[in-house]
Amino acid sequence: MAEKPKKPQELVQSIEYKPPRKRWMDTPVEFHKGTFNYSAAVDKLKYLDLPYPRKWQPTEEDWQLPDNWQEIIHKGFKDRLDKYRSFRVFMDICVRCGACADKCHYFIGSGDPRNMPVLRAELLRSVYRNDFTTAGKILGGLAGGRKLTVKVLKEWFYYFYQCTECRRCSVFCPYGIDTAEITMMARELLNLVGLNIDWICTPAANCFRTGNHLGIQPHGFKDSIEFAVDELEELTGVRVNAPINKKGAEILFVAPSADYFASPHYYTLLGYLALFHEVGLDYTWSSYASEGGNFGLFHSYETMKRLNSKIYMEAKRLGVKWVLGGECGHMWRVIHQYMDTLNGPADFLEVPVSPITGTKFEHARSTRMVHIMEFTSDLIRHNKIKLDPGRNDHWRVTFHDSCNPARAMGLIEEPRYVINHVCNNFIEMPENTIKEQTFCCGSGSGLGTDENMEMRLRGGLPRANAVKFVHEKNDVNILLCICAIDKATLPPLLEYWVPDVEVGGIHEMVGNALVMTGENERLTDLRGTPYPEKEGGENV
Amino acid sequence: MKLKEFLAKNKKVILERWFDRIIDSYPADSSNFLRHERNRFDNPVGYTISRDIEYLYDALCGGMADDRLGTCLENIVRIRAVQDFTPSQAMAFIPVLKDVVKETLAGQTGDCSTDSELTDFNRRVDRLCLLGFDVYMKCREKIYEIKANEAKMRVYKLLERTNLLDRESINEE
The missing domain is CATH 1.10.1060 (Fumarate Reductase Iron-sulfur Protein; Chain B, domain 2)
Incomplete structure (x- = not known):
């Protein structure tokens, strides 16, 4: 039987605004x-x-x-x-x-x-x-x-x-x-x-089946990369080579799968492709290890181990010397803190050495996997790439330290070093919200679902609050980050708390600033946004 | 003393009591933190409420024409619209000011404001509350809009390539 409706007086008295003690x-x-x-x-x-x-x-x-x-x-x-x-x-x-x-x-x-x-x-x-x-x-x-x-x-x-x-x-x-x-x-x-929860188990199952969270099969993966190569050519005039499953390549490159199917991740992918081409890197993608992320970390040791093993099995199958990883967050928690006892040591690989600068990445002696921020900052340090940071002058940049690179692997200075070389306008958020004290996006560890949106907006408030501060004080208009979950979940977070601030990856900025051999005059950035015309009708 | 003078003279104590009442709407184990942590980045909820109710109060005491009123109201409502409150609980922080003023007035001795002044003040509080509901609904609608857009953006490039997405339409949104 339906509950008898309350009389107006009772109804008013029943409203309680204080939670029970x-x-x-x-x-x-x-x-x-x-x-x-x-x-x-x-x-x-x-x-x-x-x-x-x-x-x-x-x-x-x-x-x-x-x-x-x-x-x-x-x-x-x-x-x-x-x-x-x-x-x-x-x-x-x-x-x-x-x-x-x-x-x-x-x-x-x-x-x-x-x-x-x-x-x-x-x-x-x-x-x-x-x-x-x-x-x-x-x-x-x-x-x-x-x-x-x-x-x-x-x-x-x-x-x-x-x-x-x-x-x-x-x-x-x-x-x-x-x-x-x-x-x-x-x-x-x-x-x-x-x-x-489904947002963990479905990506994990997809990844176990096809090698990536969305379940994209090898032909779909190849198609995605080729599409990006075409688009990069339209933007820069340079046709880059992006080898897939190339046996005997020196380096296996593994990026989070969102980089090739989601926005704004995709512009970071364009940045990787441009950079690798420009320095002449002998590398390969893998259509089977087509995911850097590891949702197994959010589920259980066993699931994490199964997903992590794919990267190393592919490295072995393709006969590469070492593995380079893209702008991913929790991938690095897995690599730095669990890989050794999950599937390591990866002693069938070599201690990573940059073929461009000769730098030996001693810290990766056991996992044989290097973060792309380490790789790129090393390139810049050795003056191996030509950069025009003025091509990012339309961005007033701040940087969100993604939790896992910052706290699990101590990757604090390298991203800042790269940003300072590819952007002219870099503004830090307040000290107690960055580096090892960085605030989470509020949607990591498999919680970034639509149905969980209110909880995510609550959890993301401290991060957004600091972004809002630099947006209002310094006109910051883009938040850079080096994590695929961040790139997926910070845009809706900022849309609610700080509209007018975009989200992007550091290698998107690298791709904008990178002066490529034989390139056309850049009329737009990697997003296709036209550069303002200089006096006299020239673009930047 | 006129009500306006009373409100100006007792601003500090009324704001403190109003802030306390608002913080009381959170669980007891959390209220100490929300009340006392002063750093704006470590405690954005407490800081925002504390800072912006002062503007709201000034606007209520001096008329409602201040441009900052909308911003300050939105700063608080935007937070409470995603927290664990029903709509009425989320918005109750505004009408509770009427109780606070009434209680503070009751503690005063001597001649004080007329009923009509108080009625006028309470009417302004009610109007602020109604404006607050507009903001609350705007925030809630935004949440659902974000949910819909997020689903599209997650597979943006796939949708674009399979011609299932019109780039212009999403840009317009």
């Missing part, structure tokens, strides 16, 4: 539209051999969990505590000092206390105390423990898919607790009972 542990999660991600498609879970594929959605009361779900998670928890010493240490050593509490972009933007990293971890830690510590087993709630119930499981799902694994909080933790790894463990545990 309950402890966070006693406040149940509500799945509001716009703040969560849809569950993973059944066929994609089956494709990846993941457990308990079924149709369900977070808004439904019954999540159709397997009967022994608590037992499964308890065992999974124990296995991971035994396997990863770091995980056990992270569970034990937090003293709840609060240093991380106000560092999370989701907390700052939403004001939801369970987005404080310490409290988000507490969702897991409370179950750990209850199940795995003597004090928790005896004292339960008094020792901060709580039983794993369906309510707690739903809380896990909601909040561990509200962490972008950006690791800003970890920068401030005096114990060095890597909160992203706590999130990774929680997501692994959720996966054990078939609780996954």
Whole structure:
């Protein structure tokens, strides 16, 4: 029977603008539209051999969990505590000092206390105390423990898919607790009972099948690259060579797949093609390792390992000496921090040496993979390319340090070095929002879906707020970044918070500034935007 | 004392109370941070509310003609339109000023403003609230527009090449 409508007086009195003063542990999660991600498609879970594929959605009361779900998670928890010493240490050593509490972009933007990293971890830690510590087993709630119930499981799902694994909080933790790894463990545990999100599992399954997140097959990949070669020729007058699956090439180049099918990533792709041609690089693309990103990182160790292996299998098959990686974010977290124990060491490759400058990239001695910012800054340092930064004078540039290159690999100075050589107008955002303290785009780690838009806009507020500051103060009109997720998710973020600021990649700026041998006079930038005419009718 | 003088004289205390009421709309465990963190980049929500309610207050006290009114109103509403609030909760930060002024007036001794002055002030607050709903709806509509555009942009080059996308139409949007 329908609920009896309230009388006007009752209705007015029932409006409450203050949230109930309950402890966070006693406040149940509500799945509001716009703040969560849809569950993973059944066929994609089956494709990846993941457990308990079924149709369900977070808004439904019954999540159709397997009967022994608590037992499964308890065992999974124990296995991971035994396997990863770091995980056990992270569970034990937090003293709840609060240093991380106000560092999370989701907390700052939403004001939801369970987005404080310490409290988000507490969702897991409370179950750990209850199940795995003597004090928790005896004292339960008094020792901060709580039983794993369906309510707690739903809380896990909601909040561990509200962490972008950006690791800003970890920068401030005096114990060095890597909160992203706590999130990774929680997501692994959720996966054990078939609780996954589609935006992670579908790209992962596609990547496992075809080599890239969108599921583009080899002929489609080839077509995409050739299209870009044609377009670059129209823009510059130079026909570049872009070899695919070329056996015996010196270098395998792997870029995030969005670079060849999404905007504004595509202009970065044009920049890579122009640069490699101009320096005469002996390289190849691969139509099988056609993805730098690794959505497995956001799912589980095993999925990450499977996707990462493709790059190295292709490097072996093609017989290259080393691997060069494009403007990607989390790819570098995988390479720098997990690759060695996933599939490495890559001892069938050589320690990377730039064929143009002779620089030996010693830091890549084990993974044999070099970031394109390192490669390009080295070229500039050795004066190997001719640049006209005036071709980027229509841009007033600021730079968003993408979380993973900045915090996972310490790539702080190289991007700035390149920007300063290819652009005349570079303005930094405030110090507490850049470099190792950079704010996340709010949509990383597989959370960049349309259905999650409101949560993304909350999480992206601190980043956008700093962009807005330099836009208003310094007329900044483009935000550069070196991550494909950033390039996909910052445009909608800025459209909401700071309209009039575009998003682009650093190699787009390199491509604009690069003076190519035999090029036509550039009438437009790589976006096709005409340059203003100089006095006397000449273009820049 | 005229209401206008009262509002000017008690501006600081009214703004503090108004700010506190707004921050009370967030969960208790978060309000300490939102209230006390002063850095504008570390706490954009608290900073924006604190800064912009002052402009709103000045506009309400001196008439509603200030150009900055729209910007300041939008700065706050834009944030609350994406946070975990119902529409009425998101906008309640404006009418709550009437309660704050009434309470502050009640604490005063001696001759004070007339009912008609207060009614006039409250009417301005109501108008601001209605303007706020316009901004709120604009923000919500923008979110849905962004969702639709994002789906197109994600595969922009593929759509363009398969002639499924008209470049002009997306530029116009």
